[in-house]
Amino acid sequence: MTEDHALHLRHRPRRLRRSAAIRALVCEARLTAADLIWPIFLRDGENLAEPVPSMPGVNRLSIDRAVDAAREAAGLGIPAMCLFPYTDPKLKTDACEEAWNPDNLSNQAIRAIKAAVPDIAVMTDVALDPYNANGHDGIVRGGIVVNDESVAALVRMALAQAEAGADILGPSDMMDGRIGQMRDALEATGHTDVAIMSYAAKYASAYYGPFRDAVGASGALKGDKKTYQMDPGNGAEALAMIARDLDEGADMVMVKPGLPYLDICRRVHETFQVPTFAYQVSGEYAMIEAAAANGWIDGEKIMIESLTSFKRAGCAGILTYFAPRAARLLAETG
Numbered sequence: 129m130t131e132d133h134a135l136h137l138r139h140r141p142r143r144l145r146r147s148a149a150i151r152a153l154v155c156e157a158r159l160t161a162a163d164l165i166w167p168i169f170l171r172d173g174e175n176l177a178e179p180v181p182s183m184p185g186v187n188r189l190s191i192d193r194a195v196d197a198a199r200e201a202a203g204l205g206i207p208a209m210c211l212f213p214y215t216d217p218k219l220k221t222d223a224c225e226e227a228w229n230p231d232n233l234s235n236q237a238i239r240a241i242k243a244a245v246p247d248i249a250v251m252t253d254v255a256l257d258p259y260n261a262n263g264h265d266g267i268v269r270g271g272i273v274v275n276d277e278s279v280a281a282l283v284r285m286a287l288a289q290a291e292a293g294a295d296i297l298g299p300s301d302m303m304d305g306r307i308g309q310m311r312d313a314l315e316a317t318g319h320t321d322v323a324i325m326s327y328a329a330k331y332a333s334a335y336y337g338p339f340r341d342a343v344g345a346s347g348a349l350k351g352d353k354k355t356y357q358m359d360p361g362n363g364a365e366a367l368a369m370i371a372r373d374l375d376e377g378a379d380m381v382m383v384k385p386g387l388p389y390l391d392i393c394r395r396v397h398e399t400f401q402v403p404t405f406a407y408q409v410s411g412e413y414a415m416i417e418a419a420a421a422n423g424w425i426d427g428e429k430i431m432i433e434s435l436t437s438f439k440r441a442g443c444a445g446i447l448t449y450f451a452p453r454a455a456r457l458l459a460e461t462g
């Protein structure tokens with residue numbers, strides 16, 4: 129640089145970017161393994177890890193392998209896992225009775241994981257879609273997803289999960305009034321310490337496609353979920369849903385999907401002083417994996433960058449299929 133070009137700037141923000149040490153010192157939001165919740169898919173059988181084609185790197189695990197995964201998660205410092213069952217189509221009915229069977233796949237897995245790895249928090253999914261002959265999250269009568277009867281079924285399902293030892297219930301159904309009913313039922317049955325992470329702002333999203341393959345609901349689903357999940361154009365409504373679910377007794381709230389709804393994460397975090405989580409859903413995962421597999425992006429870097437963005441937006445944590453890979457990478461790179 130010649131004298132002619134010297135600017136004598138007082139502010140040179142680049143001073144704080146000039147070395148890795150100084151960048152580390154001033155970094156605002158950093159991802160750690162403790163921010164991650166690992167969603168896994170369950171299937172019946174033994175010693176099985178069956179790949180989900182639309183989610184490369186993700187498998188449906190038999191319970192013994194899910195217990196191995198829980199050990200792996202604990203070893204990596206991941207505090208929680210979330211269980212999603214792939215249910216045998218023969219067990220799917222219109223009344224969804226399998227949802228509250230104390231010995232269904234999910235409840236068996238809760239017990240097995242809590243027995244083997246008691247320190248890991250086990251979160252569940254409370255919705256009827258894995259057990260429903262028509263793929264919906266609630267009970268269908270005459271082509272309509274009926275609210276109150278669905279809530280009664282969901283409460284039974286939630287209690288069975290609490291009974292099995294779940295630490296966190298994750299109602300993802302978007303029926304009206306379910307949080308209050310579940311909270312009352314938990315209190316009445318002595319499950320006073322079971323937490324609820326409400327899928328409070330859950331959008332009717334095409335990003336759930338690969339998940340529906342993973343749990344075997346794609347073929348079953350008739351129509352769409354727009355009469356209960358939210359319109360992607362709505363933001364104020366998300367805040368109203370969060371306020372309602374907190375009022376009804378939710379301990380934590382979730383925004384879902386994640387990256388396309390980062391503005392909602394931010395608004396929820398700023399408006400309510402409660403732990404706010406984002407779900408980086410199956411379609412988000414699949415898009416990153418597909419582009420990475422083509423060599424179009426650096427998958428590992430995008431994984432960390434996308435997860436870090438949730439922390440920057442104010443999220444307490446993230447549900448992500450990348451959880452073990454991200455935790456491993458963070459452990460390696462420090």
Ligand code: PBG
Pocket residue numbers: 253254255256257265300301335336337338339340353408409410411
């Ligand atoms: C079902 C449920 C869905 C997801 C979590 N719970 C799918 C849906 O609402 O259709 C999606 C998760 C993902 O896409 O990764 N109630």
